[in-house]
Amino acid sequence: MRIGIIAALPGELKPLVRGWEPQNSGVKGLSVWKTLRRGDELIAVSGGMGANAALRAFTAAEFLGVLDMVLSVGWAGALTPQMRTGTCYAPGEVIDVQTGERFASAAGDSTIRLATTPQVADAAEKQRLHESYRAGLVDMEAVTVARLAEMRRVPFYCFKAVSDSSQAELPDLNRFIDTQGQMQMTLFVAHAAVRPRYWGALMELGRNSSVAARALAESVNRFLEEQTKGNTP
Numbered sequence: 001m002r003i004g005i006i007a008a009l010p011g012e013l014k015p016l017v018r019g020w021e022p023q024n025s026g027v028k029g030l031s032v033w034k035t036l037r038r039g040d041e042l043i044a045v046s047g048g049m050g051a052n053a054a055l056r057a058f059t060a061a062e063f064l065g066v067l068d069m070v071l072s073v074g075w076a077g078a079l080t081p082q083m084r085t086g087t088c089y090a091p092g093e094v095i096d097v098q099t100g101e102r103f104a105s106a107a108g109d110s111t112i113r114l115a116t117t118p119q120v121a122d123a124a125e126k127q128r129l130h131e132s133y134r135a136g137l138v139d140m141e142a143v144t145v146a147r148l149a150e151m152r153r154v155p156f157y158c159f160k161a162v163s164d165s166s167q168a169e170l171p172d173l174n175r176f177i178d179t180q181g182q183m184q185m186t187l188f189v190a191h192a193a194v195r196p197r198y199w200g201a202l203m204e205l206g207r208n209s210s211v212a213a214r215a216l217a218e219s220v221n222r223f224l225e226e227q228t229k230g231n232t233p
Contacts (some may be wrong), residue, residue, distance in 0.1 A: 001227075006047075008054070009049070009075070030048075038228040051185070070149040070156050077120075078136070083136045088157070090105065091113055091136070091160060094158060096116055103150060114135060114137040117141050142160070156188070161213065165208075173188070
């Protein structure tokens with residue numbers, strides 16, 4: 001079996017792909033790792049934030065061969081206080097807030113919905129998304145991965161770990177994301193450096209993101225273990 005694992009940022013995948021073999025993608029902002037586990041080929045790709053970046057990442061995973069299963073993984077924002085930072089969830093439904101389309105995630109929790117938006121959601125937008133869709137989480141890529149998996153009739157799974165709370169007051173990150181879905185860190189750091197009111201929230205975001213990435217790796221590894229345990233070592 002060939003399993004594609006699609007994320008936005010390398011930091012989301014770092015604990016998961018520790019010990020995997022990095023691949024030369026030849027494309028700036030596109031990171032690829034590969035490993036074999038009990039006869040299955042696992043391909044993890046981070047391609048940037050947003051729909052176009054998710055498409056590039058999915059295409060890169062497919063370039064190595066037809067996929068038999070696809071996972072959308074990474075960080076997500078909480079839309080309610082019940083979604084705890086540093087915790088990984090498996091939403092049962094992914095919603096495209098631009099089209100209203102809904103995609104089921106196999107083996108997900110039917111009580112948890114993930115809303116996919118074209119931009120990073122601030123606290124006010126998070127409240128609106130929860131009220132409009134009864135969603136508990138928000139990201140920018142999952143619905144693209146779900147749509148591509150459905151087009152190929154490939155099982156789709158989703159694992160998202162919370163990096164920022166529903167009330168997190170962060171700078172507007174959207175202005176620092178380029179057309180390739182990459183964060184322009186030099187500009188962002190310069191912007192944040194002279195706005196001390198955000199320093200505490202950004203430090204908390206960094207801590208939460210590290211914990212969330214580890215929780216994500218644990219959940220995905222546990223899931224993959226269940227999927228492959230019947231295979232020959």
